[in-house]
Amino acid sequence: MTLRGTVSTDTASDRPALRVRRLPGEEGTWVFLFGDMTVFAILFSVYLYYRAGEADVFTESQMRLNQIFGVVNTLVLLTSSLLVVTAVRVMRRNGSLLARRLIYAAMACGAVFVMNKAIEYGREISDGFVPATNQFFMYFYVMTGLHLLHVLLGMGLLGFMARLVRSGALSPRQRGYLEGGACFWHMVDLLWIVIFPLLYLVK
Amino acid sequence: MMLTDLLRDRITVVWLVLIAATIASWLLGIGHGLPATYAGVCIILIAFVKVRFVGRYFMELRDAPAALLGVFEGWVALVTVVLIGLFLLA
Numbered sequence: 606m607t608l609r610g611t612v613s614t615d616t617a618s619d620r621p622a623l624r625v626r627r628l629p630g631e632e633g634t635w636v637f638l639f640g641d642m643t644v645f646a647i648l649f650s651v652y653l654y655y656r657a658g659e660a661d662v663f664t665e666s667q668m669r670l671n672q673i674f675g676v677v678n679t680l681v682l683l684t685s686s687l688l689v690v691t692a693v694r695v696m697r698r699n700g701s702l703l704a705r706r707l708i709y710a711a712m713a714c715g716a717v718f719v720m721n722k723a724i725e726y727g728r729e730i731s732d733g734f735v736p737a738t739n740q741f742f743m744y745f746y747v748m749t750g751l752h753l754l755h756v757l758l759g760m761g762l763l764g765f766m767a768r769l770v771r772s773g774a775l776s777p778r779q780r781g782y783l784e785g786g787a788c789f790w791h792m793v794d795l796l797w798i799v800i801f802p803l804l805y806l807v808k
Numbered sequence: 809m810m811l812t813d814l815l816r817d818r819i820t821v822v823w824l825v826l827i828a829a830t831i832a833s834w835l836l837g838i839g840h841g842l843p844a845t846y847a848g849v850c851i852i853l854i855a856f857v858k859v860r861f862v863g864r865y866f867m868e869l870r871d872a873p874a875a876l877l878g879v880f881e882g883w884v885a886l887v888t889v890v891l892i893g894l895f896l897l898a
Contacts, residue, residue, distance in 0.1 A: 628876065629868045635876060639883065646887045653894035660898045672834060679830045686866045687823040691814055693868075703811060784868075791866040798858045802851045806837030807895065808844040 630785030638792050641755075645796050648751075649803055652744045659740060664808050666741035669734060674725040675805040678718050682794040685714035689763070689787045692770070696783060701773045708767040711790065715760040722753055748800055752793070759793045762786040822865045829858050848895055856888040 628635075656663045692707035729735075729742075736746040766786045769779055833854045836847045863880050864870040870877065 626871060626873050628872055635879075639879065642883065646883075646890075649887070650890055650894055653891060654897075657894065657898035672837065676830065676834050680827060683823060683826050683830065686862065687819065690819060690866045690868070691811075694814060694819075788867045791862055794866070795859050795862045798862065799855050802833055802837070802855045803891075806833060806851050807848040808837075808839070 630788050631781045634781075634785035634788060638788060642792060642796070645748075645751075645799070648748060649799060652748065652803060655740055655744070662739055663741045666734075666739060666745075667805065667808065669729075669732070670745070670805055671725065671728070672805050674721055675801045678721050679797060679801050681714045681717050681721070682797050685711040685718075686791050686794045688714065689790050692766075693784060693787050696770055696775060696780070699774055701770050704770040705767050708763050708770065712760055712763045712767070715756055715763065718756055719753065719760075722749065722756075745804055748804065752796055752800055755793045755796065759790045762789055819865055822861055826858055826861055829854050845896070849892055852888070852892050852895060856884055860884050 688707045688711040692704040692711070695704040695707065734742050736743045763786065766783055769775070769783055769786075772779070775783060833851045836842070836851050836854075839847055860881075863884070864877075867880075869880050872880075
């Protein structure tokens with residue numbers, strides 16, 4: 606069974622009367638994305654498994670976190686995802702300049718996320734909560750740190766996408782790169798959607 | 809082509825639902841006398857409904873070949889069940 610769908614050549618509208626199934630990005634991109642998402646899923650499972658053994662320590666440590674940082678960062682990433690998917694749709698109508706501005710706006714959201722995270726880490730560390738404090742904080746830094754690495758990588762990809770759309774009309778291969786980069790950014794959003802409740806909310 | 813034309817679309821409604829769901833799970837996390845286990849399961853369920861929305865609409869998987877959409881839906885279902893199971897173990 607192949608994953609490759611029929612590529613729509615209809616650029617006038619991305620919502621044709623008959624829905625054409627097509628693959629966003631390339632097959633290899635999806636192997637990578639699902640692999641990465643599964644690594645995180647295992648990390649989430651291990652976290653909940655150890656939490657079951659020390660529920661009190663985990664709940665008490667969780668109370669030390671400031672949920673506002675988590676909420677704001679969720680809203681920031683959701684908004685950046687809307688900007689990126691809109692940029693991809695704009696490019697299907699060859700709106701190169703608008704697409705580039707939308708991607709830059711998404712990068713600014715990424716920068717806000719990183720800044721927030723830096724302030725949060727700074728506060729936790731100055732209060733004496735470091736990875737060695739206990740199991741909870743170890744998982745907190747590992748999970749958010751790995752995710753932060755993905756945010757930075759994603760911002761690099763957004764920069765590449767902004768350069769890509771500058772050329773105007775895209776070849777099918779370039780379109781694959783644009784959609785693949787966009788899907789990586791959506792995965793960064795998707796992972797945070799799970800990390801935020803697991804670390805900050807679930808008691 | 810105007811940006812407003814593009815935003816006057818289902819995708820903006822999806823974004824609004826995701827924002828509302830984020831606020832809802834935050835309020836559940838603060839807790840209002842709800843049993844923690846009940847609130848916890850609700851919060852995890854809300855998270856994976858959001859994950860599904862991001863996959864289907866932002867990653868555009870709802871228009872993807874059935875095999876890819878199937879892998880995604882299967883991944884979401886499996887991870888949701890495993891995480892809720894492990895959470896209830898506590």
